Amino acid sequence: MPAADLKSKRPHPLHRSNGFVVLTPSLLTMGANHVISRLIGYDPKPGKPFPLDKLFYKQELIEVKSEINRTIKSGQPKIKLKAELLYNGGSKSLCSYSVYPLFKSTRIVTGVILCFEKIQKQIHLPKTAEFHQxxxxxxxxxxxxxxxxxxxxxxxxxxxxxxxxxxxxxxxxxxxxxxxxxxxxxxxxxxxxxxxxxxxxxxxxxxxxxxxxxxxxxxxxxxxxxxxxxxxxxxxxxxxxxxxxxxxxxxxxxxxxxxxxxxxxxxxxxxxxxxxxxxxxxxxxxxxxxxxxxxxxxxxxxxxxLPPLREKKEDIPLLVNHFIKLFNKKYNKEIRSVDTKVMRFFQQYHFPGNVRELEQAMEHAYVFAKGPVIFLSSLPDFKEFNMAKPEPEPETIPKEIFFTAKKPDKEAILHALSLSNGKRQKAADLLSISRTSLWRLIKKLDLE
The missing domain is CATH 3.40.50.300 (P-loop containing nucleotide triphosphate hydrolases)
Structure with missing residues (x-):
């Protein structure tokens, strides 16, 4: 499609844009400037699908595509939307982007211009950033x-x-x-x-x-x-x-x-x-x-x-963390963790009721939990779990212990020290704080 045939409904502020790409309604590339080429790591070829997935996280990609499609259908621009851009090589930046329609006649939208403005300083991302939980x-x-x-x-x-x-x-x-x-x-x-x-x-x-x-x-x-x-x-x-x-x-x-x-x-x-x-x-x-x-x-x-919970038990720690945050707000409590025996039980149990059963067990525990840690005694009766009460086992420390980001109190510190057999570095890891911070808290709370 010749560029001369494209007429926009209103002026496009390309002179104020850090980057822009011109797309067809089917998201084929019509053109892009050097800023976009640098962001995605190569020069997109005209007539080829534009790799939006190289610019946006998957969680944001669908919203960006939706805004583009709404502009194509309505002929109305979308101005100064917020998003995080992905940089080639593992970094991100905050930006404002706009979607402008292009018209071949007064009624037919033949493409869009995607403008990126106010691209801020790049922020390094760890390698796990591509891994969405x-x-x-x-x-x-x-x-x-x-x-x-x-x-x-x-x-x-x-x-x-x-x-x-x-x-x-x-x-x-x-x-x-x-x-x-x-x-x-x-x-x-x-x-x-x-x-x-x-x-x-x-x-x-x-x-x-x-x-x-x-x-x-x-x-x-x-x-x-x-x-x-x-x-x-x-x-x-x-x-x-x-x-x-x-x-x-x-x-x-x-x-x-x-x-x-x-x-x-x-x-x-x-x-x-x-x-x-x-x-x-x-x-x-x-x-x-x-x-x-x-x-x-x-x-x-x-x-x-959808997989049953017993086939994705590595998700249980994330789900427990999620329910802790959810029920802390609902019940106005400050529970920071589940006891390791509780987590071991969750990992052993087959959960015929799946995530809903886990959620109900956690909510039941919130009703009866008195301190910052949920123990087995706060869970529903073991008869309700269709499973015998677990036998006592040697205490182990899993990689995921569920303390929130709040400053740990005396009870939480003592619990972490107990789980780690007095080893302060392990206790600090459980509390998600540095060993130095733990040492200061022990001094301040007179826990020597």
């Missing part, structure tokens, strides 16, 4: 979770139907809401429906709505969940519980993108994106004829398989 509110450093984090930006950016599979308590609803929040539909409603909670006679009315007098007791028109979702997202949880008769009706809605209210004849357009979830093995359900194969393939344009 969360995607927004979803926590995990295991290989299986990292694979999911890699997939999420592309899934959210697309408009494909998504089927999320996983055992109860693995966070299927959290993944669904995260996909919606970071999609182009994020400004629209997010409607969640648990298909297992409604009686068979009511679920059709809940999903599609009903006209006045459609059945006994229908004294007014009711808008269904599909209609409520509008151009947003509808999340159908426990989709495997639907009877084959309703599966047929939903399949027709997915194919035709329209439906009728119960008792009505006027078609209603279905504009929402469908995300569904199940804890059932739908392949087996197809074999035993309780789930329709054609419906299955319409739901799972893209599928996500």
């Amino acid at each position: 969360s995607f927004k509110n979803i926590i995990g450093k295991s290989e299986k979770m990292q694979r999911l984090f890699t997939m999420l930006p592309d899934i959210a950016e697309s408009d494909a139907n998504v089927l999320i599979c996983g055992e109860s308590g693995t966070g299927k609803d959290l993944f669904a809401e995260t996909i919606h929040t970071h999609s182009l539909r994020s400004k629209g409603p997010y409607i969640a429906v648990n298909c297992a909670t409604f009686a068979e006679s009511l679920i059709e009315s809940e999903l599609f709505g009903h006209e006045k007098s459609a059945f006994t007791g229908a004294d007014r028109l009711k808008v269904g969940r599909f209609e409520m979702a509008g151009a947003g997202t509808i999340f159908l949880d426990e989709i495997g519980e639907l009877k084959p008769e309703l599966q047929v009706k939903l399949l027709r809605v997915l194919d035709q993108r329209k439906f009728e209210r119960v008792g009505g004849t006027k078609p209603v357009l279905m504009e929402a994106r469908i995300i569904s979830a199940t804890n059932k093995n739908l392949t087996e359900a197809i074999t035993d004829k309780s789930f329709r194969e054609d419906f299955y393939y319409r739901l799972r344009t893209v599928s996500l398989n």
Whole structure:
């Protein structure tokens, strides 16, 4: 596309920009200046996909792409958005960036200019910076979770139907809401429906709505969940519980993108994106004829398989830390850690209830914990864990001990010294402070 054919809706402040890149609507490179080339480590070739993933962290990449797509659709610029840029070689910088539309005529957007301004001093990143332990509110450093984090930006950016599979308590609803929040539909409603909670006679009315007098007791028109979702997202949880008769009706809605209210004849357009979830093995359900194969393939344009907690136990320390921060705020407490015996128990337990069961165990402990450390005595009764009470074992010090960044008090210091058998360097490591700081605190609190 000749540069002379490109006309912007308003002047682009390239003279004030530290860097800029010109992109097509499909994010192909049309041109970039030397600042951008230096940032990504090479000169991007015109007509080739521009490597946005070399400029932004994955957590921010989807938001940047969303802003670009909104500008392409609306023709309106996005001014002075905040982001962290990645530098070639492992460093980052804070910047302000803007997205400006380019027009070939008064109506058609033919590309965008991405301008980067006020690029601040580079900050060195450790090598582990590329290793993400969360995607927004979803926590995990295991290989299986990292694979999911890699997939999420592309899934959210697309408009494909998504089927999320996983055992109860693995966070299927959290993944669904995260996909919606970071999609182009994020400004629209997010409607969640648990298909297992409604009686068979009511679920059709809940999903599609009903006209006045459609059945006994229908004294007014009711808008269904599909209609409520509008151009947003509808999340159908426990989709495997639907009877084959309703599966047929939903399949027709997915194919035709329209439906009728119960008792009505006027078609209603279905504009929402469908995300569904199940804890059932739908392949087996197809074999035993309780789930329709054609419906299955319409739901799972893209599928996500969430691992159970027992298959990603390296994530347990991160999750415990997360719940400590969460419940400290909720219960106005200052718990700093879990005892090593508690962590050992969590690592040994198979968690049939997955992350939800771990969360409930931690919240139970918060109700009864009296000091800065959670002990086994604060957990639910071992009968509730479907596991015998663990036998006493020699005390070991795991790599992850969960003291927060707050200044440790006398009880926390004594606990750390006890765990480390009086070895101050190990105690300091557990408290996340230097040995010198620990020595000063011991002197100040008269713990010699």
